[in-house]
Amino acid sequence: MFIVDDFYQNLKPSPNFRNLFEGNSFKKVPDDWFVLITDIVGSTKAIEEGRYKDVNTAGGLVAIAVANVYGHMNFPFVFGGDGVTFLLPIHLLFSIRSAIADTISVVRNGFGLEMKAGIVPVQELYKAGADIFVSKFFASPHYVQCSIFGSGLSLAESWIKESKDESFLVRETEKITPADYTGFTCRWQDIPSDRGEIVSLIVQPIANEYSATSKIITRVLNFIRTEFGEEVDYHPLNLDTLDLDNGRYLEKEAIVKSGKKSGLKFFLAYLRIKMERYVMGLAIRFNIPIKSFHYSLNRLKEYQIMSADFRKFDGTLKMVIDGSAKHRQALIEFLETLTLEGKILYGYFVSDRSHMTCILKVGVSSEVHFVDGADGGLTMAAKVLKEKRKGIRV
Numbered sequence: 001m002f003i004v005d006d007f008y009q010n011l012k013p014s015p016n017f018r019n020l021f022e023g024n025s026f027k028k029v030p031d032d033w034f035v036l037i038t039d040i041v042g043s044t045k046a047i048e049e050g051r052y053k054d055v056n057t058a059g060g061l062v063a064i065a066v067a068n069v070y071g072h073m074n075f076p077f078v079f080g081g082d083g084v085t086f087l088l089p090i091h092l093l094f095s096i097r098s099a100i101a102d103t104i105s106v107v108r109n110g111f112g113l114e115m116k117a118g119i120v121p122v123q124e125l126y127k128a129g130a131d132i133f134v135s136k137f138f139a140s141p142h143y144v145q146c147s148i149f150g151s152g153l154s155l156a157e158s159w160i161k162e163s164k165d166e167s168f169l170v171r172e173t174e175k176i177t178p179a180d181y182t183g184f185t186c187r188w189q190d191i192p193s194d195r196g197e198i199v200s201l202i203v204q205p206i207a208n209e210y211s212a213t214s215k216i217i218t219r220v221l222n223f224i225r226t227e228f229g230e231e232v233d234y235h236p237l238n239l240d241t242l243d244l245d246n247g248r249y250l251e252k253e254a255i256v257k258s259g260k261k262s263g264l265k266f267f268l269a270y271l272r273i274k275m276e277r278y279v280m281g282l283a284i285r286f287n288i289p290i291k292s293f294h295y296s297l298n299r300l301k302e303y304q305i306m307s308a309d310f311r312k313f314d315g316t317l318k319m320v321i322d323g324s325a326k327h328r329q330a331l332i333e334f335l336e337t338l339t340l341e342g343k344i345l346y347g348y349f350v351s352d353r354s355h356m357t358c359i360l361k362v363g364v365s366s367e368v369h370f371v372d373g374a375d376g377g378l379t380m381a382a383k384v385l386k387e388k389r390k391g392i393r394v
Helices: 043-048 052-070 090-111 122-127 152-161 210-228 248-258 263-285 297-306 325-340 374-389
Strands: 034-041 077-079 084-088 114-121 133-140 143-149 197-205 311-313 317-323 344-351 353-361 366-373
Touching: 034 043, 034 052, 034 090, 034 122, 034 152, 043 052, 043 374, 052 077, 052 084, 052 090, 052 114, 052 248, 052 353, 052 366, 052 374, 077 143, 077 311, 084 090, 084 143, 090 114, 090 248, 114 122, 114 152, 122 152, 143 311, 143 366, 197 210, 197 325, 197 366, 197 374, 210 317, 210 325, 248 263, 263 297, 317 325, 317 366, 317 374, 325 344, 344 366, 344 374, 353 374, 366 374
Parallel strands: none
Antiparallel strands: 034 084, 034 114, 077 084, 133 143, 197 317, 197 344, 311 317, 353 366
């Protein structure tokens, strides 16, 4: 199945992330579309218990379920660490509701976590005075990334959390056919920082206006470029520190592929993953150009870096940055100045490594590698940001 929508497909992607707000690239989302928001309930507690890999895996799993409904990955979605936000055309609504319903069950049974999901009509958000705009940029030949702007996302999120309308919530009973998780992979160890620290950062502009948001986000990105260097300098993935996993993380993929935590079906899935991982390791170690779909396995690390989802915008700027303690201190001083000026709120979390979850649509040569800071990254940064929001109307 390969389903396209004229609106999103016809958007011209920006050449890079820094040019996100240039040239009026954001377009208003059609009023017959829908916002889908998924979230892992109690993700902070699970992370504090050391289960950040489970949270990231469960949070990203829904992306491949939706991609397999589309048959490709050129559709609007943003990964936030413990969940994903999507924009959906009406003709895919029921198929995707079914896939999400099944994923809620898989997340509970396979990972012991609760996923909450809601789908809100864009038309209802517009009636309430909110707006939603979308753009995209060319991240790599295998990944075009979506960016979302407007007050509609935060309003939709609040409606879902408050259960404003029960019809917005997705229930497990809506499952019609099993979700397809083909292309979901978890085969990499945590990636150590190359420069000392991995900073998971969320910056929320106070102003809702496009021009004000554009100026402040551009200002933040320019500072990061000045302090941390070009993207290649602060990219959280590095050829020298990327290493294939050989242990428990592979079990996460086996749970998803088999739908079981143990037993023959789980064992066979795990065995196949281990064998594939062994071949990948040989290709990388001995530079053997083994072909697998659009991959040359000896260049596998390059593909991960090329299509890494380590910076994004969904009304807040989310970034996972590799730098030194000195870089981070300068960044926090800069962000504190913007906060005192009433321009932003922000949250951040520091770890010594990053974490990666991958989804692939090999038949159409598409992939994305979700990058988060280890030990909770963006979820823990969001916790800090929420504390700052208390008592402040933004």
